Amino acid sequence: MLTEPLVLIVYGATGFTGKLVATYLDAHPELRGKPWAIAGRTQSKLADLSAKLGNRPETLCVDLKDTIAVTAMVLRTTVVINCAGPFSINNGANLLGACALEGTHYSDLAGEGFWQAEMVEAFHDIAQEFEAFHDIAQESGAKVILGGGVDSIPSDLAAFIAAGSLHREPNDKVQIRGVYTRYTGSFSGGTINSGKARGRAKKSGRLTDVMEADPYLLSPKKIGIESEDPATADGMAKEFRWAFDSSHVAITKFFMAPINARIVRRSLVLRDEYQKISYSECASIGMWIRLAGMWLSRGLGYFLGEPIKIKPTSGEGPPPWLLRDGGFEIEVSASTKTKVARTRISGKGDPGYGATSKMLAELGLCLALDDHSKSSNRAGVLTPSTGLGNALILRLSQARGGKFMQFDTVPYYTRNVKKNLS
Numbered sequence: 001m002l003t004e005p006l007v008l009i010v011y012g013a014t015g016f017t018g019k020l021v022a023t024y025l026d027a028h029p030e031l032r033g034k035p036w037a038i039a040g041r042t043q044s045k046l047a048d049l050s051a052k053l054g055n056r057p058e059t060l061c062v063d064l065k066d067t068i069a070v071t072a073m074v075l076r077t078t079v080v081i082n083c084a085g086p087f088s089i090n091n092g093a094n095l096l097g098a099c100a101l102e103g104t105h106y107s108d109l110a111g112e113g114f115w116q117a118e119m120v121e122a123f124h125d126i127a128q129e130f131e132a133f134h135d136i137a138q139e140s141g142a143k144v145i146l147g148g149g150v151d152s153i154p155s156d157l158a159a160f161i162a163a164g165s166l167h168r169e170p171n172d173k174v175q176i177r178g179v180y181t182r183y184t185g186s187f188s189g190g191t192i193n194s195g196k197a198r199g200r201a202k203k204s205g206r207l208t209d210v211m212e213a214d215p216y217l218l219s220p221k222k223i224g225i226e227s228e229d230p231a232t233a234d235g236m237a238k239e240f241r242w243a244f245d246s247s248h249v250a251i252t253k254f255f256m257a258p259i260n261a262r263i264v265r266r267s268l269v270l271r272d273e274y275q276k277i278s279y280s281e282c283a284s285i286g287m288w289i290r291l292a293g294m295w296l297s298r299g300l301g302y303f304l305g306e307p308i309k310i311k312p313t314s315g316e317g318p319p320p321w322l323l324r325d326g327g328f329e330i331e332v333s334a335s336t337k338t339k340v341a342r343t344r345i346s347g348k349g350d351p352g353y354g355a356t357s358k359m360l361a362e363l364g365l366c367l368a369l370d371d372h373s374k375s376s377n378r379a380g381v382l383t384p385s386t387g388l389g390n391a392l393i394l395r396l397s398q399a400r401g402g403k404f405m406q407f408d409t410v411p412y413y414t415r416n417v418k419k420n421l422s
Contacts, residue, residue, distance in 0.1 A: 003076060004035050005035075005076065005077060005078070006035050006036050006037050006058070006076050006077040007031065007034045007035060007036045007077070007078070007079070007365075007368050007369070008025075008036050008037075008077055008078070008079040008080070008081065008364045008365070008367075008368050009036065009037045009038075009039050009060065009073065009074075009076070009077045009079070009080045009081070010022050010025065010036075010037070010038050010039065010081055010083065010364075011039045011040065011062075011064075011080060011081070011082045011083065011084055011095060012039075012040055012082055012083035012084025012085070013038035013039060013040055013046065013049060013083065014038075014040050014042065014045040014046060014048075014049055015040075015083055015084065015190065015314075015315060016188050016189065016190060016314075016315050016316060016317040016353070017083050017109065017188070017190065017317070017353055017356065017357055017360075018038075018040070018083035018084070019049065020323075020353060020354070020357035021081065021083055021357045021360055021361050022038050022049060022053060022057070023053065023357075024357055024358055024361045025361050025364075025365075026053040026054055026055050026057070027054070028361070028365070030365060030369060031055070031365075032055070035057075035058065036055075036057050036058070036077075037057050037058040037059065037060050037076075037077070038050060038053075038057050038058075038059055038060070039059070039060035039061070039062055039073060040061065040062075040084065041061065041062070041063050041064075042061070043059065043061040046059035046060075046061060047059055060073055060076075064084070064090065064091035064092070064094045064095055065091055065094070067094055067098070070094050070095055070098045071098050071101075071102065073098075074095070074098045074099050074102050074104040075102055075104070077104060078104060078105060078367070078368055079104065079105045079106070079364050079367045079368040080095065080099055080104055080105070080106050081106070081107050081108065081148065081360055081361070081363070081364040082095055082096070082106070082107070082108040082109075083108070083109060083360070085108075085109060085110060085112075085190055085193070085194055086112060086190075086193050086194045086196075086197035087108060087110040087112055087115050088110075088112045088114070088115035088197050088201060088206075089197050089200070092108065092110065092115065093115075093118070093119065093122070096108070096119055096123065096144060097122065097123055099142055099144065100123040100142045100144055100381075101142075102142070103141060103142045104142060105142060105143045105144075105145070105367040105368070106142065106143075106144045106145065107144070107145040107146075107148035107360065107363050107364065107367070108146075108148055109148055109149045109151075109356060109360060110146070110147075111151050111194060111256075111259045112194060112197060112198060112201075113211075113217050113218065113233075113258065113259060113262055114198075114201055114206055114207040114211055114217070115201075116146050116217075116218055116262075117211070117217050117218055117220070119144070119146075119381055120218055120219070120220065120266075120381045121220055123144060123381055124144075124380045124381040125380075141378060141379025141380075142379055142380075143367060143372075143377075143378075143379060143380070143382055143387045143388075144380070144381045144382060144387075145363060145367070145382055145383065145384060145387045145388065146218070146263060146266070146381060146382070146383055147259070147260075147263040147383060147384060148359065148360045148363050148384070149352070149355075149356030149357075149359050149360050150256075150328060150351040150352055150355055150356045150359065151256050151259045151260055151263075152256075152259060152260040152263035152264065152383075152384070153359050153363070153384045153392075153396075154260075154328065154330045154345045154347070155178050155260035155261070155263065155264055155281060155330060155332075156260070156263050156264050156267055156383050156384045156385045157345060157384060157385055157392065157393055157396075157407075158178060158330055158331075158332035158343045158344070158345045159176050159178065159264045159267070159279060159332055159334070159385070160267065160385035160389065161332075161343045161393070161407070161409055162176060162332045162333065162334035162341050162342065162343040162409070163176060163273075163277060163334045163341075165334070165341040165343065165409055165410075165411055165412055166334050166335075166336065166339055166340075166341040166412045167339070167412055168336055168339065169336075171276075172276070172336040172337075173225075173276055173277075173278075173336065173337075174276060174277040174278070174334055174335065174336055175277075175278050175280075175334070175335050175336075176264070176277060176278065176279045176280075176332060176333070176334045176335075177235075177279075177280050177281070177282075177332065177333055178257075178260070178261075178264075178279070178280070178281040178282075178330050178331070178332045179247075179248055179251060179281070179282055179283065179284050179330065179331050179332075180254055180256070180281075180282075180283045180284065180287050180328070180329070180330050181248065181283075181284045181286055181287050181290075181329045181330070181331055182286075182287055182290050182327055182328055182329035182346070183254075183256075183283070183287050183290075183291060183328050183329075183351050184290055184291050184294045184322075184325075184326040184327055184328075184350070184351070185291075185318060185322060185326040185328075185350035185351045185352050185353065185354075186308050186309075186317070186318040186319075186322055186326075186350060186352075187312065187317070187318075187352065188312050188316060188317030188318065188352070188353065189312040189313045189314040189315060189316045189317065190314065190317070191312075191352070192311075192312065193314060212233065212258075213230075213231055213232060213233060214231065214233065215227060215231050215232065215233055215235060215261065215262065215265060216262070216265055216269070216274075217233070217262055218262045218263065218265070218266040219265060219266050219269040219274070222269050222274060224265065224268070224269070224274035224275060224278070225274070225275070225276075225277070225278040226265070226278055226279070226280075233257070233258035233261060233262060234253070234254070234257035234258050234261050234280060234281055234282065235257075235261050235278065235279055235280030235281060236253065236257070236280050236281075236282055240253065240282075241253060242285075245284070247331075248284035248285065248286060249284070249285055249286070250284070250285040251282045251283065251284055251285070252282060252283050252284075252285060252288065253282060253283070254281060254282050254283035254287075256281075257280075257281035257282060257283075260281055261279055261280065261281045263383050263384075264279045264281075264383075265279055266383050266386075267383045267385045267386050270376065270377050270380075270382065270383065270386045271376050271377075271386060277334075294322075294325070294326070295308065298321065301319050301321065301322070304319075304321050306319035306320060306321055307319065308322065317353050318350045318352075318353055318354070322350045322354075323349060323350045323353055323354035324349065324354065326348075326349055326350035326351060326354055326355070327346065327347060327348050327349065327351070327355070328346065328347050328351040328355060329344065329345070329346035329347075330344070330345055330346075331343070331344045332344070332345075338414055339412045339414060340412065340414075341409070341410065341411065341412040342409065342410040343407070343408070343409045343410075344406075344407075344408045344409075345405065345406070345407055345408075346405065346406050346408075347359075347404060347405040347406070348403070348404055348405075349404075355404075355405075358399060358400075358404055359396065359405075362392075362395050362396055362399050363384065363388070363392060365395070366388050366391055366392050366395045367388070370388075370391045370395060371391065372387070372388045372389070372391040372392075374389070374390070374391075375387055375388055375389040375390075375391065376389060393407060
């Protein structure tokens with residue numbers, strides 16, 4: 001008897017973020033009556049989680065070290081979303097690689113740039129080769145989508161929208177800058193573990209100073225506008241720490257910018273735009289004021305009886321009030337010598353968890369249920385804008401009845417006419 005294909009599988013579902021993703025999917029109207037599964041390494045934890053979810057998703061106990069079991073798992077579905085980080089030390093390559101080889105779409109929450117670069121080198125061409133095979137079989141090739149959460153969906157989609165709104169001439173040089181104006185959230189034990197994984201990679205030589213400074217780390221052998229010395233991952237000047245700014249009073253360095261900027265640049269490379277378009281990212285001083293204001297106004301959560309954990313362990317993360325009340329906002333401008341276009345993307349929920357879990361879940365559903373055949377790239381190790389593009393923008397703008405994320409764009413205007421996002 002043939003087993004019914006699963007719409008998608010959430011691997012690492014019993015971790016802090018994985019539970020948020022599974023809970024969101026369990027209540028999603030598009031999954032009602034459809035089979036899907038949660039997966040991980042410990043059957044008892046999976047059974048407990050499934051019992052708490054209304055739809056009782058199937059449980060799959062799979063150790064990522066077991067390549068035969070991993071392959072069998074990915075063959076049961078068209079989409080796998082992976083929440084089991086740190087990906088560089090938890091055999092993430094085995095799961096991503098199996099998806100690339102078997103033509104199963106995949107995404108994760110990795111912010112480990114050195115690991116993402118390894119995945120690009122190892123599996124991009126394989127996924128593309130399988131596209132040709134699956135075309136013959138009237139199936140799609142594997143789309144491996146990097147940056148499936150707040151790092152780096154907002155940056156990537158906002159840059160994509162702003163550049164597309166500019167109506168530039170073919171030879172125009174374009175400068176795109178993203179400025180985070182709100183990022184009210186906290187961190188989890190997984191964040192700390194990822195930092196430790198990065199430290200180990202640095203110590204072992206897997207991550208070098210040259211790699212950390214490489215703006216095109218995710219696009220091997222490519223030299224773009226940002227490659228000129230001194231190159232930086234975030235696209236800002238090497239000596240930049242803060243500066244006065246006419247639109248935001250002051251701008252500062254942003255801790256997520258190196259991750260986000262590299263994803264945007266991979267998109268530019270995949271669309272063959274990297275020789276004409278540059279990207280940089282930072283934060284406004286207002287972002288830090290809003291973050292401090294939210295934390296302090298609630299007494300770091302002690303006023304509510306739900307304090308923010310300063311040293312969370314594995315499985316711990318932001319308290320419920322921050323998951324609910326946090327949020328993010330990025331403003332992106334794309335400009336030539338004569339034109340400017342502006343886009344703003346904002347969303348509700350702690351950026352790294354409350355919002356990210358919804359973004360990753362919707363991305364997985366987009367891969368599984370939506371028509372994304374008109375995206376700029378049909379297979380390979382891709383990004384949100386190149387693998388899904390407008391299909392993902394539409395889905396995210398409609399999520400939660402249009403109340404989760406907002407997309408606002410000012411059509412291009414000439415530089416002597418000032419327009420603001422209202």
